[in-house]
Amino acid sequence: MNIDKNQIAEHNQQLEAVQNRRFNQLAEDLPNAETIVQKLVDFQVAIPSWALGTGGTRFGRFSGGGEPRNLEEKIADIGLLHALNRSSGAISLHIPWDIPEDYAAIRTLASQYDLSFDAMNSNTFQDQQGQALSYKFGSMQHVDKAVRKQAVDHNIDVIKHGIELGSKSLTVWLADGSSFPGQLNFRRAFQNTLESLQEVYAALPEDWKIFVEYKAFEPNFYSTTVGDWGQSLLYASKLGDKAYTLVDLGHHLPNANIEQIVSLLLMEGKLGGFHFNDSKYGDDDLTTGSIKPYQLFLIFSELVEGMDNRGMDHTKDLGWMIDASHNLKDPLEDLLQSVEAILIAYAQALLVDRAALTEAQSANDVVRAQEILQHAFRTDVRPLVAEARKRTGAALNPVQLFRELGVRSQLIKERGAKTVATGL
Numbered sequence: 185m186n187i188d189k190n191q192i193a194e195h196n197q198q199l200e201a202v203q204n205r206r207f208n209q210l211a212e213d214l215p216n217a218e219t220i221v222q223k224l225v226d227f228q229v230a231i232p233s234w235a236l237g238t239g240g241t242r243f244g245r246f247s248g249g250g251e252p253r254n255l256e257e258k259i260a261d262i263g264l265l266h267a268l269n270r271s272s273g274a275i276s277l278h279i280p281w282d283i284p285e286d287y288a289a290i291r292t293l294a295s296q297y298d299l300s301f302d303a304m305n306s307n308t309f310q311d312q313q314g315q316a317l318s319y320k321f322g323s324m325q326h327v328d329k330a331v332r333k334q335a336v337d338h339n340i341d342v343i344k345h346g347i348e349l350g351s352k353s354l355t356v357w358l359a360d361g362s363s364f365p366g367q368l369n370f371r372r373a374f375q376n377t378l379e380s381l382q383e384v385y386a387a388l389p390e391d392w393k394i395f396v397e398y399k400a401f402e403p404n405f406y407s408t409t410v411g412d413w414g415q416s417l418l419y420a421s422k423l424g425d426k427a428y429t430l431v432d433l434g435h436h437l438p439n440a441n442i443e444q445i446v447s448l449l450l451m452e453g454k455l456g457g458f459h460f461n462d463s464k465y466g467d468d469d470l471t472t473g474s475i476k477p478y479q480l481f482l483i484f485s486e487l488v489e490g491m492d493n494r495g496m497d498h499t500k501d502l503g504w505m506i507d508a509s510h511n512l513k514d515p516l517e518d519l520l521q522s523v524e525a526i527l528i529a530y531a532q533a534l535l536v537d538r539a540a541l542t543e544a545q546s547a548n549d550v551v552r553a554q555e556i557l558q559h560a561f562r563t564d565v566r567p568l569v570a571e572a573r574k575r576t577g578a579a580l581n582p583v584q585l586f587r588e589l590g591v592r593s594q595l596i597k598e599r600g601a602k603t604v605a606t607g608l
């Protein structure tokens with residue numbers, strides 16, 4: 185199914201009068217409204233190929249209908265999202281779940297939807313069919329060199345797929361660790377992992393980046409070999425200039441100050457990518473902004489401040505991706521909500537009066553500093569985000585139009601009620 189421009193125009197026509205009134209009202213109070221709208225227009229969030237189907241928990245999975253059955257249909261789904269919001273212009277592939285059979289055809293299909301290929305994701309946390317050696321006791325950390333080599337070779341293979349598609353980065357997330365004290369020698373596990381990553385690093389093209397993603401726990405529950413940002417930064421620093429830390433919002437211990445982590449990684453020039461989701465307890469993979477919107481804003485506030493401080497391009501210099509699992513909602517509606525939440529937090533961060541904040545900080549004026557941040561957070565910036573959509577030909581209300589057009593029932597008609605997305 186495709187959404188054509190006329191359907192969007194018709195939808196926008198109905199909402200335009202209200203939107204114009206709200207935007208003009210807000211713009212009167214905001215001298216930089218136009219600049220913010222342009223930044224929102226430019227900002228793109230990559231959609232991972234595994235987020236388009238229904239996820240599950242370790243207790244079960246309740247599948248939805250009309251899920252994409254192959255890579256082509258996953259690209260088509262992201263094409264639908266991008267048509268609705270014009271902010272989801274990239275796809276992040278997971279290998280081996282989405283190995284392209286015909287690179288040229290996949291590239292052509294993606295460009296028809298105006299999509300580019302974001303970071304490639306390798307997988308050494310599962311054993312694949314026909315795989316010679318098992319990752320049960322880890323991959324890059326494994327005590328057996330042959331297992332480590334298998335993991336390295338897989339990552340090099342993923343880079344090769346990425347080169348064919350025009351991707352420029354590799355994200356490595358390792359499930360490696362241990363579940364019981366004494367199971368691992370920490371130093372040996374670290375050294376093995378570092379040496380394996382060095383071999384992958386050596387295979388990176390000149391203009392590529394490698395992102396080392398960390399996670400505090402799960403599936404291992406005693407130790408994780410890339411467990412926190414400090415460990416990730418150690419690997420990234422030892423690897424070299426093309427290696428960066430990747431922050432996934434759900435991969436911290438409870439109450440971690442993620443905004444401070446982001447700030448310091450940016451200061452060191454070592455923040456490479458970002459995975460959005462939300463959580464109440466652990467790696468809950470809930471819709472971005474659904475539980476802790478203020479934290480999301482504070483993180484964006486540090487991102488904007490830190491990137492501006494280094495003269496970085498907000499849209500290109502970091503990898504932005506959603507990494508969530510949709511168990512209750514329609515995955516496409518959930519992704520539309522997530523992108524919206526990201527843009528809202530970004531717009532709020534752009535509103536922060538940096539000069540006034542610096543002044544308040546210099547004067548130890550704690551009350552004023554809080555007022556400045558919360559003034560931005562409490563500003564309803566939705567008319568700015570909608571304005572960006574209006575100007576790019578996206579829908580003023582993407583979720584509403586998704587429902588009005590009956591997208592899901594159309595997909596079920598095309599693909600069937602009992603489809604299961606590949607991968608999960």
Ligand SMILES: [Mn+2]
Nearest residue numbers: 397432459507
């Ligand atoms: Mn992630």
